[in-house]
Amino acid sequence: MTTEPYNVLFLCTGNSARSIIAEAIMNREGAGKFKAFSAGSKPGAAPHPYTLDLLRGLNHDTGFARSKSWDEFAGPDAPKMDFVFTVCDNAAAEECPFWPGQPMTAHWGVPDPVKAEGPEAARRFAFSDTYRMLRSRISIFVSLPIGSLDRMALQRNLDDIGKTPAKAD
Known part of the structure; x- marks a missing residue:
């Protein structure tokens, strides 16, 4: 059993909302x-302002938040990733770089809140809903007995988490 924290990378295209x-x-x-770390295949200039507003409103420190390329995590000096999760709808179809150390991977896609339309309240709700969906999946993940699961059982669990309904009933 490791005493070091497990490194987790969340990937998305723009690295402005879901992955952050x-x-x-x-x-x-x-x-x-x-x-945790986050990155994008085509990162934007900065995190979306609604992302930062939401996180601050939920008492998250946002000092870490910046849009960055996944290239930062693919080099030899990058932290070794134990888990890599794609969180956007189209990221699973994108070609990902090689990740040293063969991390466990899964697709946990959720709709892009940046693409939400309508009045400001509806657009902000999309960010809150994204937070709710990701928090649900991450809460399940962190409660897994990772040290006692073999690789195949862990992969099944990771894949099942990604199938957790994205929308509330």
Whole structure:
């Protein structure tokens, strides 16, 4: 059993909303057992303002939040990733770089809140709903007995978490 935290990378295309939200949640919910990072295949200039507003409103430190390329995590000096999760709808179809150390991977896609339309309240709700969906999945993940699961059982669990309904009934 490792005493070091597990490194978790959340990937999305723009690294402006979903992956940053997931990073914030994991760093809080993981309680020192996990260290989260986020990146994008085509990162935007900065996190979406609604992402930052939401996280601040939920008492998350946003000092970490910046849009960055997944290239930062693919080099030899990058932290070794134990888990890599794609969180956007189209990321599973994108070609991902090679991840040293063969991390466990899964697709936990959720709708892009940045693409929400309508009045401001509806658009902000989309960000809150994204937070809710990701927090639900991450809470399930951090409660797994990772040290006692073999690789195949762990992969099944990771895949099942990604199938957790994205929308509330």
